Amino acid sequence: MTTPGDAMQDIRERAERAVQSSEADFVEVRLERVLALELAQAGRRVLSTGPVRRDGCTVRALVSGNWGFAWGSGFMSLETLVDRAAGAALAGGGGGGEAFTAPAPERGSFSPGTAEPFRQVPLKDKAFLCRHYCELLGMTNPGASARVDYSETVRDRVVVNSSGTSVREVEELCGIRMQAALPGNITSSRVIACRGGMENVRHREDLVREIAEDLARRASPSGPTPGVVPAVLGPELTGMLIHEAFGHLAESDLPGRCPALQALVNPGRRVGAECLNIVDDPTHYRMPGSCSWDDEGTRGTRAVLVSGGVIKNRLHTLSTAAKEGVPPAGNARAWGAGSIPAARMRCIILEPGQGGRDDLLKAMENGVYLKGCLGGATDMDRFSIIAESGWTVRRGRLEKPLGPVVVTVASSTP
Numbered sequence: 001m002t003t004p005g006d007a008m009q010d011i012r013e014r015a016e017r018a019v020q021s022s023e024a025d026f027v028e029v030r031l032e033r034v035l036a037l038e039l040a041q042a043g044r045r046v047l048s049t050g051p052v053r054r055d056g057c058t059v060r061a062l063v064s065g066n067w068g069f070a071w072g073s074g075f076m077s078l079e080t081l082v083d084r085a086a087g088a089a090l091a092g093g094g095g096g097g098e099a100f101t102a103p104a105p106e107r108g109s110f111s112p113g114t115a116e117p118f119r120q121v122p123l124k125d126k127a128f129l130c131r132h133y134c135e136l137l138g139m140t141n142p143g144a145s146a147r148v149d150y151s152e153t154v155r156d157r158v159v160v161n162s163s164g165t166s167v168r169e170v171e172e173l174c175g176i177r178m179q180a181a182l183p184g185n186i187t188s189s190r191v192i193a194c195r196g197g198m199e200n201v202r203h204r205e206d207l208v209r210e211i212a213e214d215l216a217r218r219a220s221p222s223g224p225t226p227g228v229v230p231a232v233l234g235p236e237l238t239g240m241l242i243h244e245a246f247g248h249l250a251e252s253d254l255p256g257r258c259p260a261l262q263a264l265v266n267p268g269r270r271v272g273a274e275c276l277n278i279v280d281d282p283t284h285y286r287m288p289g290s291c292s293w294d295d296e297g298t299r300g301t302r303a304v305l306v307s308g309g310v311i312k313n314r315l316h317t318l319s320t321a322a323k324e325g326v327p328p329a330g331n332a333r334a335w336g337a338g339s340i341p342a343a344r345m346r347c348i349i350l351e352p353g354q355g356g357r358d359d360l361l362k363a364m365e366n367g368v369y370l371k372g373c374l375g376g377a378t379d380m381d382r383f384s385i386i387a388e389s390g391w392t393v394r395r396g397r398l399e400k401p402l403g404p405v406v407v408t409v410a411s412s413t414p
Contacts, residue, residue, distance in 0.1 A: 008168065012031065014079070015160040015166075016160050020162065022083075022162065026102055027059065027060070029159070030157070031078075031158040033055050035053050039127055039150040041133075041134040042147040046130075059081045067089055069088060073337070099319060099323035103165060103328070105163050105164030106298070114172060117197045133204075133205075133208060134178075144215065146178075153171075153173045157295070165297040175193035175200075177191045178190050186403075188215050188388070192207075229367055232370070234372065237370055237372065237373045237387055242348055242349075243345065244384075246271070250345075251345070267313060277306060278305045279303065280346055282346040294332040294333060294341065296318050296332040300329070303315065303329040314343075315343045316343055317331065317342065361393050370405055373387065384406055390405050
């Protein structure tokens with residue numbers, strides 16, 4: 001893949017001139033260039049997508065309390081899009097007088113360094129790494145089908161607005177997924193997804209061994225009796241639990257989409273024991289979701305969502321923060337060029353307490369211990385997560401291995 005280079009800096013300067021020349025009350029321009037590559041080794045087959053490049057320009061303009069929006073693929077029509085968004089706002093399209101406070105200006109550029117930038121690694125080396133892991137999976141799991149997927153993405157993002165903000169951030173995401181499957185739909189997989197370079201996916205033969213151990217346990221799988229069962233969750237599954245059970249509810253644009261759930265996430269409401277502390281922290285720069293600035297150009301800062309079991313804050317955009325009279329923490333995220341930023345999670349974390357896994361198992365005495373995550377889903381007032389594997393627990397000790405387990409919880413509005 002080729003580096004985005006200095007072309008984005010020239011486009012950034014064009015955007016700065018365009019917003020300053022606009023007569024709208026407020027103008028925001030978001031520029032995005034994405035370079036992506038995907039490789040897969042499935043048995044002896046090699047699949048490849050890319051490298052591909054996607055450019056996009058998104059403009060929002062505010063005139064007399066009304067928002068106007070314009071989007072284009074590429075950057076050639078940047079100035080025209082600014083005029084078009086202002087014209088749409090002047091015609092009365094858009095937000096219809098929603099609360100908004102112009103942000104404090106932010107300026108800067110950020111691109112965290114990596115030990116081995118994947119853009120400098122030849123394609124054949126990445127293909128060899130996929131083949132290496134795939135062959136190891138086949139050797140350690142006779143009779144199993146094996147597949148290894150590698151992906152990399154560079155997102156070069158610029159946000160400029162008429163309040164004086166001009167920020168640029170380059171996100172480099174690298175990931176790999178290993179999977180092996182035995183006859184009878186017995187599967188096991190491991191996924192690595194990091195912000196950084198090839199150093200994150202090299203020398204991970206330990207994951208091949210973990211997959212082999214999982215498949216051996218699942219050769220005679222069993223699960224707990226359906227019903228209410230006490231459970232201790234591993235770190236990965238806990239992260240998915242917090243994401244699905246609380247994180248989506250804490251997105252401040254939720255009440256507009258589902259007013260009945262407003263009371264579930266009101267600040268001041270107790271949602272857990274005093275040991276429960278949840279934060280959303282974008283400064284973990286090795287993790288996907290981290291950022292120095294969000295998609296509205298707001299600096300990403302640590303947001304305390306739950307402290308001592310009590311809700312303290314929700315996740316905000318500039319508009320929702322202005323409506324509730326709170327400072328934004330940089331949670332405005334867009335799905336891509338062409339979409340308007342919404343209040344979304346970045347790196348949501350259940351902060352550690354005292355003690356470790358064995359202490360929790362002893363306190364539980366009997367139940368299940370679940371680890372690994374195959375996915376999750378939420379319908380806001382109910383959610384489910386799928387544990388990759390687990391064990392029954394008797395008298396505080398791991399006893400019988402389990403296959404994948406689905407955990408489902410339904411809530412009711414108070």
